Amino acid sequence: MSYPINLIAVVGPTGAGKTALGVRLAERFNGEIVGADSRQVYRYMDVGTGKPTPEERARAPHHLIDVVNPDEEFSVAHYQEMAGQAISEIDERGSLPILAGGTGHYVWALLEGLRLPQVPPNPELRRQLSAVAEKEGGVDRLFAQLAEDDPVAAQRIDRRNVRRVVRAIEVTRATGRPFSEVGRREPPPYRPVVLGLTCNREELYRRTDARIDDMIRLGWVDEVRRLMEERGYSMDLPALSGLGYREIGRHVRGEIGLPEAVERIKIETHRFVRHQYAWFRAGDSRIQWIDITQDPFPAAERAVRDSLALV
RNA sequence: GCAGGGGUGGGUGAGUGGUUAAAACCGGCAGACUGUAAAUCUGUUGCCUGACGGCUACGUAGGUUCGAAUCCUACCCCCUGCA
Numbered sequence: 001m002s003y004p005i006n007l008i009a010v011v012g013p014t015g016a017g018k019t020a021l022g023v024r025l026a027e028r029f030n031g032e033i034v035g036a037d038s039r040q041v042y043r044y045m046d047v048g049t050g051k052p053t054p055e056e057r058a059r060a061p062h063h064l065i066d067v068v069n070p071d072e073e074f075s076v077a078h079y080q081e082m083a084g085q086a087i088s089e090i091d092e093r094g095s096l097p098i099l100a101g102g103t104g105h106y107v108w109a110l111l112e113g114l115r116l117p118q119v120p121p122n123p124e125l126r127r128q129l130s131a132v133a134e135k136e137g138g139v140d141r142l143f144a145q146l147a148e149d150d151p152v153a154a155q156r157i158d159r160r161n162v163r164r165v166v167r168a169i170e171v172t173r174a175t176g177r178p179f180s181e182v183g184r185r186e187p188p189p190y191r192p193v194v195l196g197l198t199c200n201r202e203e204l205y206r207r208t209d210a211r212i213d214d215m216i217r218l219g220w221v222d223e224v225r226r227l228m229e230e231r232g233y234s235m236d237l238p239a240l241s242g243l244g245y246r247e248i249g250r251h252v253r254g255e256i257g258l259p260e261a262v263e264r265i266k267i268e269t270h271r272f273v274r275h276q277y278a279w280f281r282a283g284d285s286r287i288q289w290i291d292i293t294q295d296p297f298p299a300a301e302r303a304v305r306d307s308l309a310l311v
Numbered sequence: 312g313c314a315g316g317g318g319u320g321g322g323u324g325a326g327u328g329g330u331u332a333a334a335a336c337c338g339g340c341a342g343a344c345u346g347u348a349a350a351u352c353u354g355u356u357g358c359c360u361g362a363c364g365g366c367u368a369c370g371u372a373g374g375u376u377c378g379a380a381u382c383c384u385a386c387c388c389c390c391u392g393c394a
Contacts, residue, residue: 105345117345156343161351
């Protein structure tokens with residue numbers, strides 16, 4: 001076991017080829033993949049989440065993929081815990097951990113050592129507070145509540161963002177300490193090399209559009225039908241709130257045609273790509289960007305080799 | 312050919328004499344984010360300008376009016392009914 005642990009992270013927007021590059025790097029450097037994707041953690045959601053294929057999974061060990069059922073609770077906290085565990089085990093095995101995924105919140109929670117308030121979600125309280133927010137003027141009453149409990153947090157949280165206001169109240173109630181005190185970080189025992197895959201927006205949109213057509217061809221609709229009909233999962237589950245699952249769900253129920261569903265998914269995916277760039281910024285000094293217009297492997301390999309040579 | 316409806320910003324589509332650079336929605340762009348994060352929320356979106364302000368815009372060309380996306384005329388397209 002070596003400290004700090006050398007770790008590679010492959011990040012970037014959806015459809016940029018993180019999975020493929022991760023697997024190649026794993027083969028080249030005796031690595032193991034640790035997923036960093038908030039939807040690939042769920043079982044039975046394969047096509048629509050762009051999960052690594054069985055072939056890819058055979059080429060390198062994968063972790064943090066298929067770890068919970070769609071109706072089970074999962075969050076950054078679980079991720080941090082489980083991924084941290086996986087990474088140390090990989091390291092102990094003498095392999096190179098390779099983080100690969102597009103969920104910025106998860107990636108940085110791990111690499112920056114975010115210290116989350118130790119307050120698990122309280123469904124009952126959430127239900128209650130959300131019900132308040134539903135009512136006329138409810139949002140304001142909720143916000144007033146927060147302003148009383150924790151004036152500092154109230155200033156930082158948008159009053160219209162009910163979900164965040166609720167969580168803040170949840171934390172202050174459970175701990176008796178203000179939510180605004182969160183924000184601590186504890187540097188994790190990693191020496192990360194963060195590789196970001198990118199290219200111009202237009203080309204990226206083209207790729208994600210084509211990828212969605214592929215997913216449909218690969219049986220995404222059947223996948224959703226099975227989730228709904230055979231396994232009986234509700235479309236209201238957080239797991240099913242992922243891109244496209246709702247649209248395809250509506251199509252399965254006969255509410256919209258497939259072309260319309262596909263069109264909407266493409267648009268939503270564009271939005272998602274932009275959202276991901278908010279987590280992985282072009283100017284972020286922690287990230288080494290590689291343009292995917294050409295094969296990113298040589299540049300990635302060089303970067304990894306250089307960083308390992310430093311040790 | 313006759314009758315009727317319509318042509319609005321990247322798209323759909325309101326507006327029917329001034330308070331309209333033009334609602335709303337979509338799309339685009341930017342941002343927030345510490346246990347739902349592919350979630351949730353925010354800002355911005357004709358052009359020039361740091362701002363004041365200016366310029367160009369509602370099919371085309373004219374006209375009426377102090378003032379027109381809104382009224383009139385002609386023309387060009389589109390749709391519907393009758394032939």
